[in-house]
Each structure stands twice: as structure tokens, then as C-alpha cells.
Amino acid sequence: MQKPRFTGQRESIFNNEVVSRFELYNSLFLTLPFYKIKDTGTLLPLFIKYCEEGVKNQKTPAEIINVFFEKYTQAANAKDVIDLLFRFIQYIERQVVLFDAVEDASFTKLNTAEGQSSLRSMLKKSESSEYVYDKTVQLIEDLSLRLVLTAHPTQFYPGSVLSIITDLTSAIKINDIVSINQLLQQLGKTPFFNKKSPTPVDEALSLSWYLENVFYFAAANIQSEIDSSLEEYNIPTKKVIELGFWPGGDRDGNPNVHAEDTMQVAKMLRQILFRCYYRDFRKLKRRITFRGVEDVIYKVQDILYQNAFDVNIVPENISDFLTENLNQIKSTLIESHDGLFADLVDDLLRKVELFGSHFASLDIRQDSRVLRDVHAYCRQSKPIISLFPENFDDLTEEEKIAQLSFKSAKVNYTGDASPLILDTLQTIAEIKQIQQSNGELACHRYIISNCQQASDILQLIELFLWNGWEEDELTIDFVPLFETVGDLQVAAEIMQTLYSHPFYKKHLESRGNRQDIMLGYSDSTKDGGYLTANWSIFNAKVALTAISESNNIRLAFFDGRGGPPSRGGGKTHLFYASMGKEIANKNIQLTIQGQTISSQYGSIDSAGFNMSQLINAGISAGMKEKHNVLLDPLHKDILDVMAKDSFDSFVTLREHPLFLSYLERFSPLSLLSKITISSRPVKRSSGEKLRLEDLRAISFVTSWGQLKQNIPGFYGIGTALKNQEEAGNWENIRKTYQESGYFKTIIDNCMMSMSKADFSITAHFANDPEYGDFWKTLNSEYERSKEMLLKLAGHEALMENYPVEKRSVAVREKIVLPLVLIQHFALEKLQEELTEEEVQSYEKLAIRTVYGIVNAGRNSA
Structure with a gap:
């Protein structure tokens, strides 16, 4: 099949501007004498080649590393081996940074306006039809884009390194060899990581680098283009872009x-x-x-x-x-x-x-279970104690709601309270102070995670009324977060209860009859697998949109998207562009986190480009205003069955007795808590025994990514497709893929996730007496999924329709292959009888490999 001209042009630019320049500057980088070890840079290319050949021949990491050191180095003992491996890691980490900088330097050449619709071009096209023009103007009046930066622990670079990357990118743009050489030396001598875990304020300060150096300019540039386009057509200008911020406000599980x-x-x-x-x-x-x-x-x-x-x-x-x-x-x-x-x-x-005076809106987030405990604590104090029966917690949901009185009160707290309860009460009181200092938009949303019932929202409102707020000054938007597959299924029912509740209805009227609802991809994927999570969220959006429209509520979905496809990431603008009229899509809100921040919003150029894509996706989706074909009985029935088959397949895997122990044994999961990059614990509970339900989705996904297996990003989809083929429905599946942009995006992002998996690296697991069969099960589903996805798309290789991105992934995976093998080598060693000193050395070795692997993945955690 002949490639589109623009695609071929991008490939040529990528090879010349990115790959060739990286190889050139990498050769310069490897000659720099950094760590008083003369031969590190010389040995590294040889080590990379040896790793590639070893994997191809299904050698174990220990075999590859031990034989390499025997043949090519003078390492006399285990300490010498570990020391040189650490030097390799330090070089590879910086090679990833160099590739990032080279790729970012070519961003504008790789992402030209060709094939992209600008707001001005949309307005120009609409001139020929008064209806289309009026529709375009209306869409612009309603449109907004809210990007929320979150403090999830996969953004590793401190401000000092980010500044070097920025300067290095600028120098590479103009091929300033002298500056590049100096910056590479600076990069080599600059620490990448903190010696101790950051506080929440440290995280906020680190993330604010992007606000100050990127978004401050990029958002203004995009808004300027919008203003210019609207003024040209005598349309009143409006603020389109909003920024949100979670560090310091998100206390869910932290x-x-x-x-x-x-x-x-x-x-x-x-x-x-x-x-x-x-x-x-x-x-x-x-x-x-x-x-x-x-x-x-x-x-x-x-x-x-x-x-x-x-x-x-x-x-x-x-x-x-x-x-x-x-x-x-x-x-x-x-x-x-x-x-x-x-x-x-x-x-x-x-x-x-x-x-304004706030820069970015600080969202407050807390788990519903904590908020219920706070409400229970307040009910024991005067004068609240007189309003509720002692058996309140035993009442039905309807009975609980009937007991809520929404009376403002000055509570006299007398009983002992946990730190979590005290923090919740203090934060509620201090939100008002933040609004007075920085403006209402500085802190106006309270997100209730794990929201399971309408009373979770209504009880929180009472907490505000008992702690310094009056009904007529409740300048707060209460945002439910529906995450698990089960919660998504009842989300519309919960919102109907809220919309019909007299007090909440009156509150929404005071907020312009607008409701934000957050949907989480991470926990739904961990709960039911990739396909089930996406389909559950799609159905929830359709139901929530219908309920909101019937109550005359302006609905805005806030998507909790992480970096990888398994957490809602991937090419997100394609999701928004593919929505039908049944899904509210005028107000696009999403989280950006981890390497997604640095990879998609790390420079003014890339941030501007990606914001424009999202804005244009919102307008183009509204312009089509067509029925989403996934709601037609044929397509919906197929997806219902596929989601069920995928769910059953994933749950069977998840309930396998070796599932969690496999992850703990072969991935760095148990070591993630020792990585000094986050104030947030790896799991929600403080107990010693690890339970899947307590494990954070980001740790879950990161661990599979480190294994290069990416199970959360595809598992179950191959089985679901194979079942449809065997049932004689293949042509209908092909039709669904061809007609639905939404389903096509799900499939394409799944293939992106799979392209970052490489089961050949762990092929030797097949011989493990305890876990061999389990590995074969994982590998079998990977091969099945790959076969069926390629057949569905009519492709010969994964990411065939994104050749530039595919090439980028391949280069990055080649750079970090040694890190993956070093990690497995260290984890294998940790299974042996070791001294305490040796345990610490191998743990540090394994931990250090995590950073480079994640950074190279860009959206892998």
C-alpha cells in the first residue's frame, strides 16, 4: 500500500533530522570522560550489541552479562561488575535525554500544519453555509480545554535537568556543536535524582517548572491565535484554555x-x-x-x-x-x-x-471512604449529634439521604480525631482563604474519588456547611470520580439522584447548571482490562450525557488519563474527535502526568501543538454531530460481547494464584517504594501483605512496563477478537473497525502499547519450574492479540500506520534494552543468599534501571 505523501515526508525528516543527528551527537557523548572510568563510553556500544544478540539467542540476563564481563572487561569481582553496570546505566539515562532533545528539536519539522485543521481554516470552510457557520460559532462559544497537571510519580527529571534539556534542544536546532558539547558535559555531571523522597511541596515546585517555562507562553500563544481568528470573523473572543494542578491538593491515598x-x-x-x-x-x-x-x-x-x-x-x-x-x-x-x-x-x-492571580486551579481530591469517616466523626459533636440517629451508617442509601439537613453550623469538636480527619476539616476551611487570596478559580473543585453513591457527594456538602461555609456562598464544584467497572455502570443512576435532589439542584443552579464528572481509566483497567475499561467508560459517558441533558445540566467530562493507553493515554485527541452527539464533548478536561508532560508538553512548540489538536478535535467532533455508530445494535452488541469476553479473560488471569507473585518476583514492584521520586506511597493500605485492590494503578502498570510485557494494555483483546472470528462475526468486526473512529483509536492505541512489549527478553522464563506455564499464558495472549489486531487493521506490523512514531519507539527500546537486562540480572541475584551489603547493592542497581526505562517509554507508566 502506497504511503500518503505527508507520511513519507515525515519518515524522511525523522531519519535525517532525528536518527542521524542522534547517532552523530551520541558518538560525541560517548567520548566524554565523565566518571573516571576511561572505557565506559567505549564499552557501552559493545555491551548494547551483546545484549541484542543475547536476547535473540534466548540467553538469560545472567548469561549475557557474565559472559560479556569475562570476555571484554577486567572486572575481578561482583563489586567491579556492579560499578561498571552503574556507569552503563548513567550513560544510558543520558542517551535517553539526548534522544528526547534531538526529537524535540525537530518537532516543528515533523509536525507541520499539513493534515491539521486550524480554527481559522474551519471558519473559512464554514462561510459557504450559514447553518455551518452559525454552528461553528456556537461550538466556539461553548468550547473549553482544561489541562490538569498531576503529581503522579513518573516524571523523573528535576528542574536543573529540564533546563539543560531545553538549552540542548535549542542548540541542536541550529547544530551549535560547541554548546552541544558543553551541555552534554553538564548533563553528565548533573544529578538526575533526589537522595530523599520529595515532599508534596517539592513535587509542586518541580512541576511548576512547566507552568513557568512552557504553559505560561504556550497557552497565551494558542489563545492569541484563537483571538486573532475570531476577530477576523467579528466573533467575540473568549477564554478557551484553563490549567489545573494536583500537587498539594490531591491527598487520595497520600x-x-x-x-x-x-x-x-x-x-x-x-x-x-x-x-x-x-x-x-x-x-x-x-x-x-x-x-x-x-x-x-x-x-x-x-x-x-x-x-x-x-x-x-x-x-x-x-x-x-x-x-x-x-x-x-x-x-x-x-x-x-x-x-x-x-x-x-x-x-x-x-x-x-x-x-488571573492563581496560575492554575488547585483541585482537592480525597477518597469517599475517608470523607465518610469525617462525616461520622462530625456527627458525634454538638450541635450535629442531635440531627442524626445513632444507626445512621446502617441505613439504606435512600434513608441516609433523607436524614441530611444541610444546615450551616459551628461545630464544637471534642473527640479525638485521626490526622486524616483533621486534615480534611482544616482543608475545607482553608479553601475559602485560598479563594480570597488568589480568586475563586484558584481552588473551586473538590473531587471525590471512589465515588459509589449520591450520599458521598451530599455528605461532603454538609462537611462544608459545618466548617465555615454558608449555603449562599458555596463557591465549590463537587466532582464525583467514577473509576471501577462497577461504579461506571451505576454512575448515571447516582447522578440522577443528585440532579433530582432539591438542595443539590439549587446548588447547581448557583454554579450555572454545570456539572463536572471525572472518569478514571487506571482503576477500571486494573479492574477489568483494557477493552472492558474503554467500553465501560464509553457507555458511562453516553448514559451520563443523556441524564444530564434531560435535567438541563451542562456536563463536562474530566478524563483521568495517564501516559500509556492502558491508563487512558495514547493519541487522546483522536478519542475526542471521534465522539458522536450522544457524548458531551464541548468541555475537554484531562489529566496530564508522568512522561506525558515532558513528551507532549515539554516545550512551547509541542505544548502548543497538542493543545491545538485537542481544541480542534472538540470543534470537529461537534461539527460532525453525527450519531456514534457504536450505539447501533449491530456494533453495540458486538462490543458488549467482546468486552465481556475480554473481561472474563483478564479476570481469569488476575485471579490466577501466581498473578501477583509473578509481578513481585520478576518486576521491581516490591522496590518501587524505595524510589525517591514521589511523596505518594506505592499502595493505599499500610499493611505488610500486598493486595491487588490496594496496589496503585500507576505501580501496577509501571511494573508490567518494566517487564516489557504491558499486560494491562492489551490482555484479553486477542481472545475477544478470536471468539468473534470463530463465531462467524469477523466481517461485522471489520465493519465496526472501519466505521467507528472511537473503536479504531482503541485498537491503534492497543497496538502502540503492544509495540513497547518484547516477550523475547523474558523468553527464558518459559523454563522456570514455577512460573514457566504462567509466562506462556501471557505470551500466548500477546501473540493471539498481535495476530488478530493486525488481521483486523489489514497491517503487516504493529503501528504500521504511524511509521514515525513506530521508528521512535524502536530507537528508544534499543537504547534501554541493556537497562531491562540489568534489572532482570539484579532481580535474579536478589533471589540468592546474599549479605546485607550485597542485597542493598543489587536493590540499588535494579531501582536505578527503572528511571531510564520509564523515561524512554514517554507514555509507559
Whole structure:
């Protein structure tokens, strides 16, 4: 099949601009004498080649590494071997960074406007039809994009390394060899990781690097393009982009987040923003040196300076003050100075409109089970104790809701409370202070994770009314998070109960009749497998949209998307573009986390491109406004059966007695808690014994990714497709794939996940007396899934329709192959009788390999 011209052009650019330049700069990098070990850089290419040949010949990691060291090094003992392996790891980690920088430097060449619809082009096309034009304008009026940065522990680079990557990318763009050489040396000598785990505030500070250095500019650039396009067609401009932030606010399963952290992060976001404003205003002041604006200039500069640098200032929302005075400066420039440099004022005005006094909205998130405990604690105190029967917890859901009175009260707490309960109560009280300091948008959403019933929301509202809030000033949006397959099935029923509840209905009216609902891919995948999770969320969205529309509620879905396809990642804009009219899609909200932040939003160019894709996807989906064919009986029945077959296959695997022990034995799962990159525990419970239900989805997915098996990203889909073929439904499946963009995206992202798996690396597991058959089961489903997916798509290889991305994955996997083998080597050693010192050495060795493997995957955890 002949490739499209643009696809072939991208391949050529990738090979010339990325692969060739990486090989060139990598050869330079390997000659740098970093760690007083003369031959490390020389030995590494040889080691990589030896690893590739060893895997091809199904050698064990121990065989590969031991024979290599015997043949090519003078390592005299185990300590020498470990030392050199650590040096290899350090080089490989930086090779990943170098490849990232080379790829990012070529971003604009690889991602041109060809094949991408801009807002201006959409408006131009719509001119020929008054109906289409009016529809486009209406879609723009309703559209918004909210990107929420989360503190999930797979973003490893500290700010110092991110700055080097940024500078290295700039130098590579212009082939500045001298600067590249210096930056590679700096990279080699700069620590990648912290010696101790970060606090929640540390995480927020690290993640704020992206706000300050990327989103501050990229969001303003995109908004400027939108404003320009709308002004050209005499359409009123509107704010489209919003930013959200979870570090310091997300305490779900993280006992290390406290109310004082939340306050500190809110202050930090505000201060960083005003430093950005001050930096811009200084540039503006250097240009606006005319008469008539001096007083206003100095007044604004003084206020900005105080808010940026004076830690003793009493913070307040001054966005209106800035807007008023900047508009005054702009008016003077237009009236008296021919509008000279008015564009600079417009740029700052646009940023104030986007970011206000808060920069990004700080979401608060807590588990419903904790909130129920808090409500129970409050019910024991005066005057609340008189409002509830003692057996409240034993009542039915309907009876509980009937008991809720929503009376404001000043509670007199007397009993002992756990730290979690005290934190919840303190945070509820302090949200009001954050809103007063930074504006309402600074902290206006409370997300209830593991939401299982309407009372989870309603009881939380009572907690607000008992802790400093009045009904008429409840400037909070309550956001249920439905995660498991079971919770997704009853989500619409829960929302109907809320929509028809008098108090909640009145509250929604005060919030503009808008409801945000968060849907989680991670736990639903862990619960039911890849296909079942996606299909469950699709059906939940359809049902929730219908319920919301029937109650005249403007619904916005907030998608908890992680990096990999198994956690809702992959090519997310294709999901949004493929929605039918049955799914609310005017307000796109999603989490971005881990390497997804650095890979898709790590530079101004890439962030702008990906934001534009999401915005355009929202508009194009609305323009089509066509029925989603997956809801037709033929397609829906097929997907229902496939989801059930996939679910049964995944659950059978999950309930296998060796399932969890296999993961603990062969992956670094049990060591993840020792990685100093996150304040968040690996599992929710504090018990010694690991249970699957307590294991965090990110740890679950990361462990399978480290194994290069990626089970959560495909397992069960091969069985489901094979069953359809054997039932004689293959042509109907092909028709579903060809007609449904949504189903096609599910399949394509599944193939992306599988392309990062390599069972040949663990082929020797087949001979393991305890786990051999279990490995064969995993491998069998992988081969079945690969065969059926390729047959369905009509392809000869995985990711055939994304050749550039496929090549990128292949290069990255080649770079980190030695890390995977070193990890298995270390984990094998840990099964032997070792001294305490040896245990620590091999544990450190295994742990260090995790970073590079995850970073190379870009969306693998």
C-alpha cells in the first residue's frame, strides 16, 4: 500500500533530522570522560550489541552479562561488575535525554500544519453555509480545554535537568556543536535524582517548572491565535484554555499531603505567576517610554513587584486591578502614540485573563471512604449529634439521604480525631482563604474519588456547611470520580439522584447548571482490562450525557488519563474527535502526568501543538454531530460481547494464584517504594501483605512496563477478537473497525502499547519450574492479540500506520534494552543468599534501571 505523501515526508525528516543527528551527537557523548572510568563510553556500544544478540539467542540476563564481563572487561569481582553496570546505566539515562532533545528539536519539522485543521481554516470552510457557520460559532462559544497537571510519580527529571534539556534542544536546532558539547558535559555531571523522597511541596515546585517555562507562553500563544481568528470573523473572543494542578491538593491515598501543604502550594503558584507577570512587564516598560503613561506604568510595576517578591504581603486577587490599568495603558498608546507596542500590552492582558492571580486551579481530591469517616466523626459533636440517629451508617442509601439537613453550623469538636480527619476539616476551611487570596478559580473543585453513591457527594456538602461555609456562598464544584467497572455502570443512576435532589439542584443552579464528572481509566483497567475499561467508560459517558441533558445540566467530562493507553493515554485527541452527539464533548478536561508532560508538553512548540489538536478535535467532533455508530445494535452488541469476553479473560488471569507473585518476583514492584521520586506511597493500605485492590494503578502498570510485557494494555483483546472470528462475526468486526473512529483509536492505541512489549527478553522464563506455564499464558495472549489486531487493521506490523512514531519507539527500546537486562540480572541475584551489603547493592542497581526505562517509554507508566 502506497504511503500518503505527508507520511513519507515525515519518515524522511525523522531519519535525517532525528536518527542521524542522534547517532552523530551520541558518538560525541560517548567520548566524554565523565566518571573516571576511561572505557565506559567505549564499552557501552559493545555491551548494547551483546545484549541484542543475547536476547535473540534466548540467553538469560545472567548469561549475557557474565559472559560479556569475562570476555571484554577486567572486572575481578561482583563489586567491579556492579560499578561498571552503574556507569552503563548513567550513560544510558543520558542517551535517553539526548534522544528526547534531538526529537524535540525537530518537532516543528515533523509536525507541520499539513493534515491539521486550524480554527481559522474551519471558519473559512464554514462561510459557504450559514447553518455551518452559525454552528461553528456556537461550538466556539461553548468550547473549553482544561489541562490538569498531576503529581503522579513518573516524571523523573528535576528542574536543573529540564533546563539543560531545553538549552540542548535549542542548540541542536541550529547544530551549535560547541554548546552541544558543553551541555552534554553538564548533563553528565548533573544529578538526575533526589537522595530523599520529595515532599508534596517539592513535587509542586518541580512541576511548576512547566507552568513557568512552557504553559505560561504556550497557552497565551494558542489563545492569541484563537483571538486573532475570531476577530477576523467579528466573533467575540473568549477564554478557551484553563490549567489545573494536583500537587498539594490531591491527598487520595497520600497521607503526606496536609492542609499546610495545600496553602503553601497555592501561595507558591501565585508568587511564580506574578514573577512571570513582572518579567513580562519589565520588557513592556523598556518599550513604552512615552509621555502619558508614566504614572500607571510605575503603579503597576510596584504592585507586581510586591506580589512577586514580598513574602510578607497580604495576598489578594488583583487580576481586575491589572486588567483595568493595562487597558488604561493600551488606550493611551492607541489614542496618543499610534498604537505603538499595544500588542505587548495585549499579550500581558491575555495572560492575566488566562491565569488571573492563581496560575492554575488547585483541585482537592480525597477518597469517599475517608470523607465518610469525617462525616461520622462530625456527627458525634454538638450541635450535629442531635440531627442524626445513632444507626445512621446502617441505613439504606435512600434513608441516609433523607436524614441530611444541610444546615450551616459551628461545630464544637471534642473527640479525638485521626490526622486524616483533621486534615480534611482544616482543608475545607482553608479553601475559602485560598479563594480570597488568589480568586475563586484558584481552588473551586473538590473531587471525590471512589465515588459509589449520591450520599458521598451530599455528605461532603454538609462537611462544608459545618466548617465555615454558608449555603449562599458555596463557591465549590463537587466532582464525583467514577473509576471501577462497577461504579461506571451505576454512575448515571447516582447522578440522577443528585440532579433530582432539591438542595443539590439549587446548588447547581448557583454554579450555572454545570456539572463536572471525572472518569478514571487506571482503576477500571486494573479492574477489568483494557477493552472492558474503554467500553465501560464509553457507555458511562453516553448514559451520563443523556441524564444530564434531560435535567438541563451542562456536563463536562474530566478524563483521568495517564501516559500509556492502558491508563487512558495514547493519541487522546483522536478519542475526542471521534465522539458522536450522544457524548458531551464541548468541555475537554484531562489529566496530564508522568512522561506525558515532558513528551507532549515539554516545550512551547509541542505544548502548543497538542493543545491545538485537542481544541480542534472538540470543534470537529461537534461539527460532525453525527450519531456514534457504536450505539447501533449491530456494533453495540458486538462490543458488549467482546468486552465481556475480554473481561472474563483478564479476570481469569488476575485471579490466577501466581498473578501477583509473578509481578513481585520478576518486576521491581516490591522496590518501587524505595524510589525517591514521589511523596505518594506505592499502595493505599499500610499493611505488610500486598493486595491487588490496594496496589496503585500507576505501580501496577509501571511494573508490567518494566517487564516489557504491558499486560494491562492489551490482555484479553486477542481472545475477544478470536471468539468473534470463530463465531462467524469477523466481517461485522471489520465493519465496526472501519466505521467507528472511537473503536479504531482503541485498537491503534492497543497496538502502540503492544509495540513497547518484547516477550523475547523474558523468553527464558518459559523454563522456570514455577512460573514457566504462567509466562506462556501471557505470551500466548500477546501473540493471539498481535495476530488478530493486525488481521483486523489489514497491517503487516504493529503501528504500521504511524511509521514515525513506530521508528521512535524502536530507537528508544534499543537504547534501554541493556537497562531491562540489568534489572532482570539484579532481580535474579536478589533471589540468592546474599549479605546485607550485597542485597542493598543489587536493590540499588535494579531501582536505578527503572528511571531510564520509564523515561524512554514517554507514555509507559
